[in-house]
Each structure stands twice: as C-alpha cells, then as structure tokens.
Amino acid sequence: MDIDDILREVDPSSSGLPSETRDLQSLTRVWVAERSTPELLSWPTDGLVERVNGRIASQIERVEALTGDMDPRSNFALIVIQTELERYKFLVRSYLRARLAKVDRHALHYLSTPDLRARLSPTELAYATRHQALLHNHYLASFLGSFGPTLQNLNDTSGNITMIDTPDLESAVFIRLLRDARVMGKGVDADGDVQGRTGDIIILRWSDAKPLVDTETAELV
Amino acid sequence: MALPLPQGLVPTEVAFLCEMEMVTVVPRQRLESIPLLSGDTPVLRPPHRAPMPLWLALLLKKQRRANIVPPAWLHPASLADIIHHETNVDPQAFSPPPPPPTRADGRTGRARPFQENIRSSREAPKPGDDPRLAPPFLPSCTADAPGGYLPYHWLELAEALLAHAADDVPAAAEVRSLLRDLQEVRAAKMRGSTQSLEGGGGVVVLRGVGAMELAESRAFVLGVVDGVRKLGASAEATRRDEEANGGGGRYGGGGGRGDFEDSDEEMEF
Numbered sequence: 001m002d003i004d005d006i007l008r009e010v011d012p013s014s015s016g017l018p019s020e021t022r023d024l025q026s027l028t029r030v031w032v033a034e035r036s037t038p039e040l041l042s043w044p045t046d047g048l049v050e051r052v053n054g055r056i057a058s059q060i061e062r063v064e065a066l067t068g069d070m071d072p073r074s075n076f077a078l079i080v081i082q083t084e085l086e087r088y089k090f091l092v093r094s095y096l097r098a099r100l101a102k103v104d105r106h107a108l109h110y111l112s113t114p115d116l117r118a119r120l121s122p123t124e125l126a127y128a129t130r131h132q133a134l135l136h137n138h139y140l141a142s143f144l145g146s147f148g149p150t151l152q153n154l155n156d157t158s159g160n161i162t163m164i165d166t167p168d169l170e171s172a173v174f175i176r177l178l179r180d181a182r183v184m185g186k187g188v189d190a191d192g193d194v195q196g197r198t199g200d201i202i203i204l205r206w207s208d209a210k211p212l213v214d215t216e217t218a219e220l221v
Numbered sequence: 222m223a224l225p226l227p228q229g230l231v232p233t234e235v236a237f238l239c240e241m242e243m244v245t246v247v248p249r250q251r252l253e254s255i256p257l258l259s260g261d262t263p264v265l266r267p268p269h270r271a272p273m274p275l276w277l278a279l280l281l282k283k284q285r286r287a288n289i290v291p292p293a294w295l296h297p298a299s300l301a302d303i304i305h306h307e308t309n310v311d312p313q314a315f316s317p318p319p320p321p322p323t324r325a326d327g328r329t330g331r332a333r334p335f336q337e338n339i340r341s342s343r344e345a346p347k348p349g350d351d352p353r354l355a356p357p358f359l360p361s362c363t364a365d366a367p368g369g370y371l372p373y374h375w376l377e378l379a380e381a382l383l384a385h386a387a388d389d390v391p392a393a394a395e396v397r398s399l400l401r402d403l404q405e406v407r408a409a410k411m412r413g414s415t416q417s418l419e420g421g422g423g424v425v426v427l428r429g430v431g432a433m434e435l436a437e438s439r440a441f442v443l444g445v446v447d448g449v450r451k452l453g454a455s456a457e458a459t460r461r462d463e464e465a466n467g468g469g470g471r472y473g474g475g476g477g478r479g480d481f482e483d484s485d486e487e488m489e490f
Contacts, residue, residue, distance in 0.1 A: 024259040025358050028241065036229050055258050062256070076284070077255045080277060084257045087276065090237070100223035172446035174229070174435060176355055187423025188453030189460075194424050199318045201435065203418070203425040203446060219355055221230075221435065 020055070024088075027052055029219055031095040036174065036220040038206055039167040040102040040110060043121040052092060059085055099124065107132045108155055108164045169207045175218040176201050184208065227440060235436045239377035240276040241357040245364035246287040272363055275381060282386050289386045292361075293368030294319075295379055297392050300399040302369050307406045315410060315429035319361050319370035356432070376404065376433040407431070411438055418445045 026048055034041055043049075059081065066078050103110055103120065107128045110116045117125060136144075136154060144152045156163045170186075177183070177196045185192040185204035196202060201221065202209075212218040230238070248265035255262045263271045270290065273281070281287035293299060306316045361372035372378070379400055387393045411434055417425050427435075450457075 018260050020258060020260045024241075025354070028238070028357075032230060032238070035226075035234070038228060052258075059258055073253075076286075077253075080255050080262075080280065081257065083276065083280060084259065087237075087240075088258050094224070094234075097224040104223055168447075170450060171228075172443050172450075174439070178355060183424055185423035186457075188449055188457045190423065192423030192425075194426055196426065197428070198321060199428070201427045201430050203427065203442060204423065205450075208423075221432070 023048060023052055023055075027091055027095070031091055031098070033213065033220040034095055034098045034102075038171045038173075039169060040099060040106075040116075040119050042119045043124070049092065049095075049121075052088070056085065056088055056092070059088075100127070102167070103128050104131070106165055106167055107135075109166045112155065112164055169210075170205045172203055173206045173209050174201060174203055174221050175209050175212060176221045177212075177218050179217055181212065181217045183212065229439045229443065230432075230436055232433060232436045235374075235432045236377050236381075238357050239374040239381070239432065240274065240279075242275045242362045242372075242374055242378055243272045243358075243360050244275050244278045244292070244362050244378075245270050245290040246273050246278045246281060247290060248281070248287045250286055252281075252286065270364065272360070275362070275378065279381065279385050282389075289382060289389045290364040291382055291386075291390045292363060292366045292372075292378075294366065294370055294372070294375070295382065295390060295396060296368060297395045297399060299368035300396065300403060303371060304399065304403050304406065307403065307410075313410070313413075315407060315427065316371060318429045319359075319367055319372055321359075371403075371429070371431065374432050376400075376431050407434060415442065415445055418442060419449060 026044070030041070030044055030048070063078065063081055063085065066074055066081070103124055110120060111128055111132060120128060139154070140152065154163060177198055177200045180195070180197050183192070183194050183196045183202055183204065185208040192204070194202075202218075209218065209220075213220060246265075247270055248267045250265075250267065252262075252265040254264045259274075262273070262277065265271055265287070273287075278287065278289050282289055294303070303316050356373035359372075360366060362374070362378050366372065379396070382390055383393060383397055383400075390396055407430075411427075411430070414425065414427060
C-alpha cells in the first residue's frame with residue numbers, strides 16, 4: 001500500500017467501494033473497450049495498470065510464501081488465490097495484447113501526431129518507434145533503396161492522398177448507455193436520433209459513439 | 222500477431238466476464254476470509270449466506286464446500302412469465318432488462334458487496350462522480366435479484382449453474398427446456414433486428430439483449446452495418462452535400478423524430 005492508496009481510502013468520492021474492487025471494475029471496462037473499438041484508446045492516466053501489476057507481483061510473493069506451508073487449510077486458500085491470479089493476469093495480458101495488435105497494424109498513424117502519440121504508454125511508444133524504424137530499414141534495404149530519394153518516404157501526403165493507413169473510425173460498435181441520453185448517429189439513408197434509456201444496448205458508428213464513451217455516458221460492450 | 226481475435230468480445234471472453242457476476246452461496250463448512258486481488262472474501266459460516274463471484278462459487282461447489290442459491294429469475298415460474306412476455310405481450314422487442322438496483326442511500330448499483338458492511342456508513346458521494354456500474358458488477362444474479370427480468374449475462378449464467386450446480390436449481394429439467402424455448406424466441410428476434418440494420422438508419426436500439434446473444438451475432442451484425450455503409454458511401458456523401466447546401470442539416474431539423482419515446486417501438490426504428 002502506498003500513499004495513493006491511503007489517499008484513496010480517505011477520499012469520500014471513492015463511494016464506499018474498496019480500491020481493489022474499483023480497480024477490477026476499471027480494468028474490466030478498459031479491456032472490453034479496447035477489445036471493441038477500431039482505434040487505440042488512451043492509456044489510463046491514473047496509473048491503473050501499474051497499480052494492478054504491483055498487486056499481482058505482491059500476490060505472487062504471497063503464493064510463494066504459502067506454497068512452503070503444507071497445512072491443508074491454507075492449501076485450499078492457495079488454490080483460490082492462484083485461480084484469481086490467473087484470471088487477473090489474463091485480463092491484463094489480453095488488454096495489453098489488444099493494444100499491441102492495434103499499434104502493430106497502424107504504427108505510423110499513431111506516431112504521426114502528438115495527440116495520437118499521447119495515447120500510448122511510454123513502453124508502447126518505445127515499441128512503436130523501434131518497430132517502425134526496423135520496418136523502414138528493412139524496406140530500404142530490400143527495395144526502397146533502389147528508388148529515387150523522393151519516392152522513399154512511407155508517410156507521403158502529397159496530392160491529398162496520405163500513405164498512412166488509418167483505422168476505420170466509422171465501423172460499427174455496440175454500446176450500453178449508463179444514463180439516459182439522446183443518441184445521434186450518422187446513417188446511410190437518414191441520420192438516427194433516439195432518446196436512449198439507461199441500460200439500452202445500441203449499435204452505431206464508433207465516430208458517433210466516441211463522445212458518449214468519453215463522457216462516461218455509455219460504455220462499450 | 223499480438224492478438225489473433227476479431228474486434229469485439231468473442232463468446233469465450235463473454236463467458237469469462239460472466240464468471241465475475243456475483244451469486245449467493247450457502248456454505249457447508251467454515252472458511253476463513255481469503256485475501257484476493259479484488260478484495261477479501263467474506264468469512265463463510267454455515268448457514269449464513271454470502272455473496273461470491275461466480276467463478277469462486279463454482280469452485281466451492283465442485284469441492285462440496287457450498288451450495289449456490291439460484292437467482293429468482295431462474296425459477297420456472299419466472300421463466301414462463303418472461304416467455305409469455307416475449308411471445309404474447311411484446312412479440313417485437315426483447316423483454317426489459319432488470320431495473321437498476323436501488324439502495325437505501327439512493328445510490329445506484331451495489332457493486333461487489335464483499336465489504337459493504339464495513340463501509341455502508343459512508344456518506345453518499347457528490348453527484349457526478351459516482352461510478353456508473355454495469356454488468357457484471359451489478360448484483361443481478363444474487364438471491365436478492367428480482368424475478369421476471371433477464372439480466373445481461375442470463376444465458377451464460379444459467380448454463381453454468383445447470384452444468385455445475387444442477388442439484389441446486391429447483392426443477393432443473395423444466396428450467397432447461399424453458400431456457401431453450403426462451404433462447405429460440407429471442408434468437409428469432411435477434412435475426413429479425415437485422416432488418417433495421419439494412420435500412421441504414423444510423424442507430425439501432427436493442428434494449429434487453431443478452432451478452433451471449435450479442436457475441437453470437439456480433440460478426441454478422443457488424444458485417445452488415447459496415448457493408449451497408451460501404452455500399453451506400455457515395456449516396457451518403459451526396460445526401461450530406463445536399464443537406465449542407467440546402468441549409469439546416471438533419472441533426473438540427475430532425476428534432477421531431479427524437480421526440481417519440483414509445484418504448485415498444487424501439488426495435489422498429
């Protein structure tokens with residue numbers, strides 16, 4: 001437990017739930033969101049992943065201490081602890097891999113503007129930069145090198161056509177409303193506009209869903 | 222590939238989420254509190270009921286350390302009511318989801334009640350920063366959950382209970398066949414809802430749909446919506462141009478349509 005945990009304990013806004021439980025809820029939510037959206041979402045800024053990783057590390061230490069103990073009572077507790085540990089590790093791993101897959105697919109896009117770079121965590125940024133450098137060097141060595149210098153760029157945007165592949169922000173997602181809200185979405189034949197109630201599951205384009213998700217009016221499912 | 226899965230949760234991931242749902246267990250032997258990453262488990266003393274996440278309840282059940290109390294909506298009478306609602310009362314829409322749980326202090330959602338006794342005396346938080354809870358963290362599958370409403374993870378939870386704790390479910394055989402009926406009625410509605418996807422209307426509301434039902438048809442639904450969008454991209458661009466030139470786009474002018482709140486019309490659009 002560090003100072004942040006203590007502060008969170010006494011903070012009235014934490015609404016009566018222990019911070020462990022809130023972290024599990026947030027982690028689950030960011031995992032589902034990351035798995036469901038076409039583009040990379042922002043790295044949680046409140047240190048959620050670092051906190052969870054710290055807890056996992058200390059839980060592993062506890063398991064190691066308990067394994068030496070051959071008491072049958074603590075044996076069952078050990079099974080429960082390890083089962084939960086595996087579930088947690090799966091969540092974290094799946095979340096990070098979902099992000100990595102998106103970075104892999106559109107590395108140049110996420111490196112192209114400061115806003116997009118800010119969505120990556122420091123390690124992801126280092127990974128994406130190195131990944132792109134390796135790829136560019138490989139292309140240079142294998143075929144780009146024989147082109148003229150003006151044709152060697154991978155991020156050319158001349159003629160209003162950009163070479164950078166971007167994720168399809170218009171692809172459809174499922175969201176659940178967390179409070180009553182008016183939902184507007186672009187459509188092919190007509191634009192949709194419905195008064196949604198809490199708990200409604202709605203299909204719409206990600207570009208229309210993003211503001212709702214950012215303001216926590218809705219979550220992805 | 223870092224993650225060889227399609228966009229959106231697949232059924233196995235939905236089942237994983239469902240295992241976080243809270244259920245009520247009746248312990249058959251004492252068990253001290255276990256320090257878990259998601260908080261300490263309650264001390265188990267027979268015959269006092271205790272809330273548990275489903276994965277832990279199933280583990281206890283397999284070791285014959287506890288019995289699971291099935292939620293009220295899983296009783297045959299409640300399921301028959303829901304089927305009646307789905308087929309006769311409202312043959313278009315899904316039956317409504319459970320109402321948001323109310324609590325004594327007026328806050329919505331009583332997430333994981335592991336430690337609620339210790340902290341329930343806390344004053345309510347400022348409005349605006351309450352964490353909006355959603356399944357699987359709502360107590361929609363505990364013994365206190367209201368009957369007559371299907372929660373978001375109904376199918377997976379019922380399957381898990383019938384597979385691993387069938388002796389705790391009253392009239393398990395009847396429940397099984399009712400569930401199958403319910404599943405078929407709702408699958409037909411899910412297929413029917415694709416008609417509104419084809420229209421290209423922009424927003425489709427599926428109130429009361431279940432997680433597994435979404436996961437099953439997710440690839441199909443997303444494929445249809447994206448396909449319609451790509452086919453109609455040029456028509457849509459033309460329409461937007463016309464609206465921009467004609468002044469007053471649909472967003473501003475279409476207020477009249479946003480006013481209908483007839484709840485039974487949602488599937489229609």
